[in-house]
Amino acid sequence: MMGASLAHALRHHAHFSGEIIAVVRSDRSAAALREKGLADTILVDVDPTTLAQYNPDFVVLGTPVLSLVEMLPLLRLDCPVTDMGSTRLAIERAARGTTLRFAGSHPMCGSENSGPEALVPDLFVNRLCIIINGIEEAVVDRDADLLDSIETFWKELGMHTFRLDATTHDRIVAGLSHGPHFLSSALAMTYLSDPLLLAKNEESPCAITGGGLRDMLRIAGSNPVMWRDILATNQRPIVDFLKSFRNELDTLIQNAERSDTDWVLTYQGRAHEVRDRIYGNARMGNGSSANLIPATHEASSSLVVGSENAKPRILSLDGPAGSGKSTVAGIIARRLGCLHADSGAIYRSLTYACMQLLGEQASPEEFGRVFLEQTPDPHGFALRVDYDNGKQLHYLNEEELGLKIRTPSVTARIRYIADHAQYRNRVNELLRELGAKTALIVDGRDIGTVVFPDTPFKFYLDAAVRTRAERRRKELIESGMEAPSLEELEKQIADRDEQDRNRKIGALQIPPGAILIDTSNIDRDMVVSGILAHLQEQF
Numbered sequence: 001m002m003g004a005s006l007a008h009a010l011r012h013h014a015h016f017s018g019e020i021i022a023v024v025r026s027d028r029s030a031a032a033l034r035e036k037g038l039a040d041t042i043l044v045d046v047d048p049t050t051l052a053q054y055n056p057d058f059v060v061l062g063t064p065v066l067s068l069v070e071m072l073p074l075l076r077l078d079c080p081v082t083d084m085g086s087t088r089l090a091i092e093r094a095a096r097g098t099t100l101r102f103a104g105s106h107p108m109c110g111s112e113n114s115g116p117e118a119l120v121p122d123l124f125v126n127r128l129c130i131i132i133n134g135i136e137e138a139v140v141d142r143d144a145d146l147l148d149s150i151e152t153f154w155k156e157l158g159m160h161t162f163r164l165d166a167t168t169h170d171r172i173v174a175g176l177s178h179g180p181h182f183l184s185s186a187l188a189m190t191y192l193s194d195p196l197l198l199a200k201n202e203e204s205p206c207a208i209t210g211g212g213l214r215d216m217l218r219i220a221g222s223n224p225v226m227w228r229d230i231l232a233t234n235q236r237p238i239v240d241f242l243k244s245f246r247n248e249l250d251t252l253i254q255n256a257e258r259s260d261t262d263w264v265l266t267y268q269g270r271a272h273e274v275r276d277r278i279y280g281n282a283r284m285g286n287g288s289s290a291n292l293i294p295a296t297h298e299a300s301s302s303l304v305v306g307s308e309n310a311k312p313r314i315l316s317l318d319g320p321a322g323s324g325k326s327t328v329a330g331i332i333a334r335r336l337g338c339l340h341a342d343s344g345a346i347y348r349s350l351t352y353a354c355m356q357l358l359g360e361q362a363s364p365e366e367f368g369r370v371f372l373e374q375t376p377d378p379h380g381f382a383l384r385v386d387y388d389n390g391k392q393l394h395y396l397n398e399e400e401l402g403l404k405i406r407t408p409s410v411t412a413r414i415r416y417i418a419d420h421a422q423y424r425n426r427v428n429e430l431l432r433e434l435g436a437k438t439a440l441i442v443d444g445r446d447i448g449t450v451v452f453p454d455t456p457f458k459f460y461l462d463a464a465v466r467t468r469a470e471r472r473r474k475e476l477i478e479s480g481m482e483a484p485s486l487e488e489l490e491k492q493i494a495d496r497d498e499q500d501r502n503r504k505i506g507a508l509q510i511p512p513g514a515i516l517i518d519t520s521n522i523d524r525d526m527v528v529s530g531i532l533a534h535l536q537e538q539f
């Protein structure tokens with residue numbers, strides 16, 4: 001999963017045009033990579049000592065930890081070599097006796113899924129990568145240039161980086177990552193000791209659980225081989241963490257057995273504080289340090305419908321400019337009591353923000369670079385998306401942008417932003433985080449294909465170019481903006497259709513399974529009732 005996601009991220013990186021050589025173990029993985037066009041050369045089950053003959057410039061090893069430990073001493077390579085292993089001491093010790101230019105990495109974005117089919121297009125964006133600078137605490141024993149080149153590699157993929165020695169790394173991740181995985185498995189196993197719980201749950205038409213248990217069990221089914229290796233190579237810190245958890249559990253049980261239950265208020269309050277220290281507002285979710293759309297995009301509480309336990313509901317509305325998506329999405333959101341997320345407006349606000357920063361003459365490449373330069377925010381510009389009374393609002397340095405994002409000069413430059421994977425990933429992440437919290441009607445170009453491909457509620461609106469130009473002209477006149485001639489608008493819309501349909505990533509397409517509605521000759525109320533009729537109250 002991680003290797004394929006890495007190949008995908010490189011393939012779609014705006015500035016990477018190199019050759020990708022993938023080394024895989026099975027024909028099945030090779031076929032999946034080939035089908036997705038993710039590598040120029042695919043080598044199946046080759047002897048690692050022969051890799052030098054391909055003259056790689058950079059090597060990332062992505063096998064489970066124990067096979068890394070076996071493989072490292074066999075490699076004969078001159079280029080920088082790194083890996084993606086999640087325990088470090090064993091790997092760093094295996095590398096120490098070699099002549100390799102090796103410094104380890106731990107991109108903290110693994111998941112319970114494995115195999116190339118499970119690839120995640122924006123896996124690395126805004127996640128943390130720990131770069132290993134030595135074995136012992138406070139002793140940096142790696143070459144500075146090597147560390148810089150490995151750090152730059154991950155940063156180019158949108159990661160945040162942090163340097164640590166292997167010993168400290170292993171102790172910290174035992175508590176913050178490995179320990180919780182084993183606890184999730186232990187929680188799952190607890191249900192075996194009381195079969196009634198499982199049996200009654202299975203008899204019930206829906207699971208007798210809320211979202212809380214699902215969150216806690218999500219990681220219980222992770223790849224067993226990977227966890228065997230992690231335990232084998234980080235045993236002591238993991239066992240220490242599990243023991244301190246057992247002590248905490250004993251304290252909890254003792255308190256729960258006492259008749260005075262007021263302690264629970266203090267206990268829960270303190271637990272909440274600890275949770276905030278780990279995932280506190282500034283660090284929650286999308287790694288807001290890039291400050292381009294920081295993490296404060298949560299919906300106002302009055303708008304959040306459904307509870308933590310409700311199944312997330314997403315309705316995607318894709319289509320070309322002027323087909324009526326945002327109008328219809330807004331009406332349906334109000335009718336169904338959920339949020340309307342206007343993805344095009346988010347691209348517009350990003351475009352506007354970059355224009356303010358760079359000036360109108362800036363080239364597409366300069367626009368593309370702003371995102372990467374934002375860490376750690378040298379420009380001090382903060383873009384925030386928020387919702388108030390059902391309206392999506394865009395704030396640049398706390399100024400609400402209103403119609404400024406809808407001017408022709410912004411529209412003409414949106415592609416400078418929308419063509420870049422970094423920006424797309426950021427917008428997609430924001431939408432998915434929102435969708436995990438509340439029911440959404442989302443309109444855009446790639447919502448049913450890329451952002452929420454699994455939603456069963458997909459619609460695609462279209463209309464003749466002329467009709468769309470007429471609508472846009474009327475809209476511009478009504479909002480007091482300068483309106484070009486109909487012919488000029490028709491040309492602009494056709495040009496944008498062309499850009500939107502031919503974008504390398506996130507292109508406008510009819511999503512598989514989407515219901516098509518041609519709005520040329522029907523008014524917005526008919527479009528709305530057509531969509532609601534299709535939903536048949538299932539949404």
Ligand SMILES: Nc1ncnc2c1ncn2[C@@H]1O[C@H](COP(=O)(O)OP(=O)(O)O)[C@@H](O)[C@H]1O
Pocket residue numbers: 319320321322323324325326327328443471472474475519522523524525527
């Ligand atoms: N079915 C429709 N019939 C007529 N006009 C419509 C229809 N749907 C939307 N409009 C109008 O067309 C314009 C563009 O619609 P909009 O929702 O902004 O499109 P999109 O979000 O797809 O770009 C708006 O002024 C809107 O009021």
Ligand SMILES: Nc1ccn([C@H]2C[C@H](O)[C@@H](COP(=O)(O)OP(=O)(O)O)O2)c(=O)n1
Pocket residue numbers: 320321322323343344345347348414418443444445446447496500506
């Ligand atoms: N999901 C999306 C939404 C919009 N975009 C880009 C492409 C679109 O031409 C622009 C503007 O989108 P917007 O929905 O505001 O477009 P119109 O209101 O229809 O003009 O943003 C995108 O690339 N992906």
